[in-house]
Amino acid sequence: MVEQESSNTPNEDFLNQLKRTKFWDAMDICNWEGFWFEPGLVKSALTFQKTFEAQSDDVVLASTIKTGTTWLKALCLCILEKNSDTNNNVDILEKECPQFQVPTIESLMYVTKPSPDVYSQPSPRLFHTHLPFSVLPESIKKSNCKIVYIARNPKDTLVSLWHFFNTIFRPDQEPYPLEKAVENFCNGVQQYGPFYEHVLQYYLESRKRPEKILFLKYEDLQRDPRGEVKKLASFLGKNMGEKEVDKVLWRCSLERLKNLEVNKNGSVLHAVPNSSYFRLGVVGDWKNYLTPEMEDRINETTSLKLDGFGLHF
């Protein structure tokens, strides 16, 4: 790895030496430690690496993009009763989008200048990161803090990502050609990609240390929401009864969140509208978009990358 400045900010030479390409002809991305990021995110990731001191009761949510992050954020906010205003009977999900309430650390540092004190909040602190496991701050890996990762099947992730970036980058244009999006996805060239290595890193780590990392799948949450939320709550040290679980599920349901005023009209980061985080939320939506050839291309890549490790979607 190239030498960096001793301060918390990497020098521009370091960033300039990283391999670069464009994502969807729209966004510059560079390859750092085997993954693709906007250059500004590398800077904040390095600052995060150098400055974050994990506490043993921290909860760190992790995911690559479009795998159910917003849902996981909402669920953990409710389970941990974070930012709650129970005295006034106010549901915090009605006040701000979960994306705002649980900051994605490296994105928040990137867009907010000067950086706010993103680390200070009452314990247990709840954070989110899209960073791969390999580049997490050492203190997260070594301390007793917990990590919850959410994964999703690659075909639905790709279709979700295609809708999302069409909304962000091409609101008034034709959608980006889907076959090109499939190629990028399979080649790993996208923000926080490659998808497969990202998922695999957390999966393998969760197999080694199940008490530290809970590996959830979006499809399991859809299939057995009660069972999965109970599992999540118990991992976070909360034993929840049926009624509490049902209430959390209702508060966090896609239909409800999607129709809250704050999510219909607000925006959080990079002027990304909150509404773009809530779309259809079904398993198997890829069948409405992918041709048999695209399906084969993704299936082959998935099998090549994941089968040997026993990870199946």
Ligand code: A3P
């Ligand atoms: P679709 O585009 O397939 O509908 P992320 O939060 O990681 O960006 O993932 C976004 C995906 O999660 C979108 O999938 C979105 O609709 C879905 N999603 C968001 N909130 C959800 C919720 N409360 N329940 C279920 N799915 C949700």
